[in-house]
Amino acid sequence: MSKGGASIPDEEWERFLKEAEAGGAGAPEEPSARARMVAQRLQEEPGRPEGWRTYTPARRRKGKGWAVLGLVAAVAVVVVAVGPWGISDWFDDGDGTSATPLAAESERPTGPPAQEAAERPPTPDEPFRGSPAARWSDGTAGIHLPDARATGWMDRAQVAQALTKTRDFLAASSLDPAVLRGERPDRAIALINPHQSDVRGFLGKALRAPDRENDPLLLFSRFRSADVRPAGDVVKTRGRVTFREGERGAVEVSTDITYVYPVVRAGRDGDEVARTIVRREVVMSWDDPAKIVIEPGTFSLVSYKVDTTNGGCDTYTGYLTPTFPSERTAADAGDDGAVVDPYDRSTSMEERMREAEDEGCGTATRS
Numbered sequence: 001m002s003k004g005g006a007s008i009p010d011e012e013w014e015r016f017l018k019e020a021e022a023g024g025a026g027a028p029e030e031p032s033a034r035a036r037m038v039a040q041r042l043q044e045e046p047g048r049p050e051g052w053r054t055y056t057p058a059r060r061r062k063g064k065g066w067a068v069l070g071l072v073a074a075v076a077v078v079v080v081a082v083g084p085w086g087i088s089d090w091f092d093d094g095d096g097t098s099a100t101p102l103a104a105e106s107e108r109p110t111g112p113p114a115q116e117a118a119e120r121p122p123t124p125d126e127p128f129r130g131s132p133a134a135r136w137s138d139g140t141a142g143i144h145l146p147d148a149r150a151t152g153w154m155d156r157a158q159v160a161q162a163l164t165k166t167r168d169f170l171a172a173s174s175l176d177p178a179v180l181r182g183e184r185p186d187r188a189i190a191l192i193n194p195h196q197s198d199v200r201g202f203l204g205k206a207l208r209a210p211d212r213e214n215d216p217l218l219l220f221s222r223f224r225s226a227d228v229r230p231a232g233d234v235v236k237t238r239g240r241v242t243f244r245e246g247e248r249g250a251v252e253v254s255t256d257i258t259y260v261y262p263v264v265r266a267g268r269d270g271d272e273v274a275r276t277i278v279r280r281e282v283v284m285s286w287d288d289p290a291k292i293v294i295e296p297g298t299f300s301l302v303s304y305k306v307d308t309t310n311g312g313c314d315t316y317t318g319y320l321t322p323t324f325p326s327e328r329t330a331a332d333a334g335d336d337g338a339v340v341d342p343y344d345r346s347t348s349m350e351e352r353m354r355e356a357e358d359e360g361c362g363t364a365t366r367s
Helices: 010-022 033-044 156-174 197-208 349-355
Strands: 076-078 228-230 236-245 251-265 274-286 300-309
Touching: 156 236, 156 251, 156 274, 300 349
Parallel strands: 076 300
Antiparallel strands: 228 251, 236 251, 251 274, 274 300
16 A cells, blocks of 8 residues: 555554454545445535435337437436537538647537538548547547646645546546457456445446446447447547545546547448447546555546447447447437437536436437
């Protein structure tokens, strides 16, 4: 264990663990995602807290089509929401491929990007054509990290390292080619505090036998390689990372990133491209090991939420399941839910979750 870069003697650590088991004062505490979430909800919205991973079942919609998954939970949250980009104009030939790349998103946008009058369909050579993502950065380059400063128990250098490892987790969970092919996200899991028993239980169930309550897509982007393969080797990203001092002097880091995944059918030739858009918000706590039982170089999960467009609606297979344009029918209109713009990041996920709580699966205005 480390404390501000210094090593805690084994004898002292054993004493801490014994005191923790006995409930002794001053011993490091095992972090609980449930406790963190309830505390956060009480601070932000006083009143009766929701139970951990309780949820409001999503209303079923007819067909599949461009769906936004509708599950609301206290810690693991899937909502009928997609955020807004406050970007107004792009000056190109109408498909976004020749436009000037956007600057990093350092603060929340004020509105969605401009809507093209006629969206041109993507192709394997231009998988982001007709999409605002054509102007986004590739991979981790689209994840904006703030300048580090001394916060809580960490000095400036330690905060900088925590921010870098935060981005490493986002890459390992949502950009790693092996994980996107459906393989186990071991590199990402290795960065999560193994002493969080509730999170450890969730991950075990989600990856072994996914269901509505234990869905690995809340944290990881995975496709079934037998069904689809990437259209090219680029995932477009846009979003930002912020931090503040959290409980017990921890450095609490919040991430809000949108990923755009273009895919084609596996094992077939053809020009049809589908795009799956995932917006994920993960809040993590880089805890002081003198106060929280934690492995060096790992963080404790505070909360996680996800919005998915064209990744499947009310399906809990553990994989994103995109629908291709030729497979959609009039029944896929999703008229029982919200109409959302998956590129609009101007609304926070918490706010959008409240708005969409009873909307079920919705319809995306564009892909």
